[in-house]
Amino acid sequence: MAKAKIIVNPYSGRWKGQSSVPAIEAALKEAGVDFDLVCTAGPDHAIELAREAALGGYSPVVAAGGDGTIGEVVNGLMQAAGDQVAGPLAIIPLGSANDFIQTLGTPADLKAACQLLRTGQARAIDVGRVNERYFINDVGVGFEPQVTLESRKIKRLRGKLIYLVAVLRAVRDPIQAHMTIEWDGNQRVSKHILMVSVANGRCTGGFWLTPYAELDDGELDFIFADALSRLQILRFLPEVMRGTHLDKDPVTYGRTRHIVIISDDPLPVVADGEIMTTEAHRLEIEVLPGRLQVLC
DSSP, rough: OOOEEEEOOHHHHHHHHHHHHHHHHHHHHHHOOEEEEEESSSSSHHHHHHHHHTTTTTTSEEEEEEEHHHHHHHHHHHHHHTTTTEEEEEEESSSSSHHHHHHOOOOHHHHHHHHHHHHHHEEEEEEEETEEEEEEEEEEEHHHHHHHHHHTTTOOOOOTTHHHHHHHHHTTTTOOOOOEEEEETTTTEEEEEEEEEEESSBTTBOOOOOOOTTTTOEEEEEEEEOOOOOHHHHHHHHHHTTOTTTTTEEEEEEESSSEEEEEEEEEEEETEEEEEEEEEEEEEEEEEEEEEEEEO
């Protein structure tokens, strides 16, 4: 077995990553895993570390953090792989929401996650790409990144409660830009939109936006919701939390390999829980089938 590279985001879970390092090291030693561990120093540092680890022969490369950390490590692995299948990736979940592992089905328990580095089986899954950035769970446009921005202002809460409070704050002045959305080459809408989510996974921020998404079906699930009043948004939220919103009037749901979103207004965009930009005008999103090996 090759040596594993453990990439820890110390800020994940509001500094849970930093405090978890001794427990991670102990669990890996108990599991008999040969490893090197490194902590990230800031945004996108995990991309560089993962790329260097993959090119240096480490296997697996391990994202120890939340969904944003996983997304960065995936970007590094994809850059290193070029046109080949990337990975293997392993995950030690330390985030506030840990959305991606709910679709993947890997354990949230730290010790069990560390054991998977020795006992896990490699599974080929799809990767998404939005413009030049790769994503593994989802891309959100409009209301979802607005919620993410609000969540960054919340300091005292932990876990999924952060996102619920952030949603309630974002409802006060929701971004509802005029967007043109095109998919499957011949489907097109142009109107004011509350939110768009294009996803490989089923859950984001604890909300089941795309509850039937599959990681290895060669497609991305997507939803978009028409512009709504504040009261309509509040009435709609319980449906989204349960994942029962797909057949409701304000929602369009589908699956696609390629989707384009265009707007004259600047759009905030979140990819795997991290703000990608607040000023997008054109997003081209596609699926890359079976391009990543993940231990699960």
